[in-house]
Amino acid sequence: MKYKGRFGDYGGFYVPEVLIPVLEELEEAFYRFYQDEHFVTELAQLSKDYNGRPTPLYYARRFSEYVGFKVYLKREDLVHGGAHKGNNTLGQGLLAKYMGKTKLIAETGAGQHGLATAMIGALLGMETKIFMGVTDIERQSVNVHKMKLCGAEVIPVEGGTGTLKDAINDALRYWTAHVMDTFYLFGSAAGPHPYPTIVKYFQSCIGSETRRQILEQIGRLPDMVVACVGGGSNAIGIFSGFLNDKDVKLIGVEAGGRSLASGKHAASLTTGRVGILHGAKAYLLQDSEGQVNETESVSAGLDYPAVGPEHCLLKDTGRAQYVAAEDEQVLDAFELLCKKEGILPALESTHALAYLISQKGKLNSETVVVVNLSGRGDKDVSIVEKHRPLKD
Amino acid sequence: MKTYEQVFSELNRTALIPFFVIGDPDFDTSLAIVKTAVDSGADILELGIPFSDPIADGPTIQKADIRAMKSGIKVKKTLEFIRKIKDYKDIPIGLLMYYNLIYQYGVERFFVDFHQAGVNSVLVADMSIDDADEIIPSAKSAGLDTVFIVTPNTSPERMKLIVSKTTGFIYTVSLLGVTGSRSELSGMVEELISKLKKLTDIPVCVGFGISCAEHAAAIARAGADGVIIGSKIVELIEHNLGNHEKMLAEISSFITEVKNALRIHSNL
Numbered sequence A: 001m002k003y004k005g006r007f008g009d010y011g012g013f014y015v016p017e018v019l020i021p022v023l024e025e026l027e028e029a030f031y032r033f034y035q036d037e038h039f040v041t042e043l044a045q046l047s048k049d050y051n052g053r054p055t056p057l058y059y060a061r062r063f064s065e066y067v068g069f070k071v072y073l074k075r076e077d078l079v080h081g082g083a084h085k086g087n088n089t090l091g092q093g094l095l096a097k098y099m100g101k102t103k104l105i106a107e108t109g110a111g112q113h114g115l116a117t118a119m120i121g122a123l124l125g126m127e128t129k130i131f132m133g134v135t136d137i138e139r140q141s142v143n144v145h146k147m148k149l150c151g152a153e154v155i156p157v158e159g160g161t162g163t164l165k166d167a168i169n170d171a172l173r174y175w176t177a178h179v180m181d182t183f184y185l186f187g188s189a190a191g192p193h194p195y196p197t198i199v200k201y202f203q204s205c206i207g208s209e210t211r212r213q214i215l216e217q218i219g220r221l222p223d224m225v226v227a228c229v230g231g232g233s234n235a236i237g238i239f240s241g242f243l244n245d246k247d248v249k250l251i252g253v254e255a256g257g258r259s260l261a262s263g264k265h266a267a268s269l270t271t272g273r274v275g276i277l278h279g280a281k282a283y284l285l286q287d288s289e290g291q292v293n294e295t296e297s298v299s300a301g302l303d304y305p306a307v308g309p310e311h312c313l314l315k316d317t318g319r320a321q322y323v324a325a326e327d328e329q330v331l332d333a334f335e336l337l338c339k340k341e342g343i344l345p346a347l348e349s350t351h352a353l354a355y356l357i358s359q360k361g362k363l364n365s366e367t368v369v370v371v372n373l374s375g376r377g378d379k380d381v382s383i384v385e386k387h388r389p390l391k392d
Numbered sequence B: 001m002k003t004y005e006q007v008f009s010e011l012n013r014t015a016l017i018p019f020f021v022i023g024d025p026d027f028d029t030s031l032a033i034v035k036t037a038v039d040s041g042a043d044i045l046e047l048g049i050p051f052s053d054p055i056a057d058g059p060t061i062q063k064a065d066i067r068a069m070k071s072g073i074k075v076k077k078t079l080e081f082i083r084k085i086k087d088y089k090d091i092p093i094g095l096l097m098y099y100n101l102i103y104q105y106g107v108e109r110f111f112v113d114f115h116q117a118g119v120n121s122v123l124v125a126d127m128s129i130d131d132a133d134e135i136i137p138s139a140k141s142a143g144l145d146t147v148f149i150v151t152p153n154t155s156p157e158r159m160k161l162i163v164s165k166t167t168g169f170i171y172t173v174s175l176l177g178v179t180g181s182r183s184e185l186s187g188m189v190e191e192l193i194s195k196l197k198k199l200t201d202i203p204v205c206v207g208f209g210i211s212c213a214e215h216a217a218a219i220a221r222a223g224a225d226g227v228i229i230g231s232k233i234v235e236l237i238e239h240n241l242g243n244h245e246k247m248l249a250e251i252s253s254f255i256t257e258v259k260n261a262l263r264i265h266s267n268l
């Protein structure tokens, strides 16, 4: 490997030897193509025509009135496929094509990354397999159906709790046996090097657009940028536009699940201890001996015991702060955004909104906060209905 | 304490190295199983400490890990297991495990404690040679051999690097894939063994997918110094969970059969 893939001491590539040659090939290809003229042109064209970029930055007036400060939503829910995941799948999908690969595999939790990968598989004419935990298949069934419509095979993963972690385990195992012709399209800014770097790069359009748009709209930078954190891709994508703007506070919101005290949550940065999982050193939810904990969250996309390595470093240096929002707060926030703005947010993204609601009355009215609305909530309607049945 | 070097120099045939997950299906049964393997002719033992997320393992060993963890096996408890085996017979033991368990234990302390218990080497499934310096100094100062993996897609330059950091034996993976029994050998293994043999005198032991006496004999013919058999034996545990006597008998006869095949080969 040419680079170490470290963020401080975090990250790296703790994988079986058999995966090293493919990760080396991926690293080499990424650095060869990401500034290649043809690649850049094709990516820009498809980002615009296929994915619908740039996405709007929207001033949410009625939601702002409710919380008492100014809230702007970066509308990644409007990216083709319904989430920011499409930025990364387009980038990596093209990379796979430029590398001459013909088969894609991916893991998925909420199904958004799986769907975005299935769409790219269709776009590029590649055979696509999506690994998905059985629990997630059940709670995100709409996305499963969409993936199949786009021609992908969805492979149910029984292990563990049938969630994102288990899907990654099986995708890695499958890749081990198919390294010669298969491209693993990893969905978050986590996992072994070079994925955290590659995914951040393809998601950094969120941050650069947001910075330009807020300057255009209000002539100054925001006071705070807030994003939900599962593996950390939408968060690092929007943070990347502001890392050097020291006065812009960066807040990542993890899944507080039932509650932090109950232990049934997925708040790795907030409560975890440094460990090694899925090829990277990072904050990890684990027992005293290092067995990885089962996690719980109302949102499948955040239901993951580890987190991307760069967030670990941003936490340690204090450049970003990480908090958790519990399921009940998230469901409240979901209802509120629907009522106030007519926008259904993904339950993942809603964690960021829940944090804003917790700041009601604590920030002055001129405070400007940008939220990365990483995805749309159509996929979550039945989950919300189960927890909060509509009253006639 | 018996070393790998002693075993390989005493043997004039390919070593038989069965693999077990410590505590599968529970501490006492596991102990009886491993003792049976020793009695049936194992030359070296490869033992796994169960982990929640074994990404290099197929379904059979995943299930063994789950059985062992459900029965309450803890990393600390595996020390006691290893001591009991060493009290029974002085046979070299290699551990095969995942890095997080070592990292949480404390790397330096892990190697000291496990060496004291009787372990000869620790192979970390999710650590490549690139990061090996995170463990090599601790392993060496505790007195352990440092075993690393070579796979069919390892480049010649990497192979040299891996060999230069390896002592004891080279763990040679016979195929591209995770652990699990297979009906056929991969067809990649002969070439890999001969490449390694040209490069080094360190014993070459081959594992992953070796599932019967014929496979073992073929690996021996290809010039390997040891065969490692994991999933196939673990399947015998899985299939006989309700009948321990039958379980031990089947494991014993399987190991005897493989051992005989290796003996016959060496007499040819």
Ligand SMILES: Cc1ncc(COP(=O)(O)O)c(C=O)c1O
Residues within 6 Å of the ligand: A083, A084, A085, A109, A110, A111, A112, A113, A187, A188, A189, A228, A229, A230, A231, A232, A233, A234, A235, A300, A301, A302, A346, A348, A349, A374, A375, A376
């Ligand atoms: C809409 C949405 N937001 C956020 C996430 C969490 O991932 P990440 O932290 O990588 O952005 C997911 C994952 O499925 C998602 O679907």
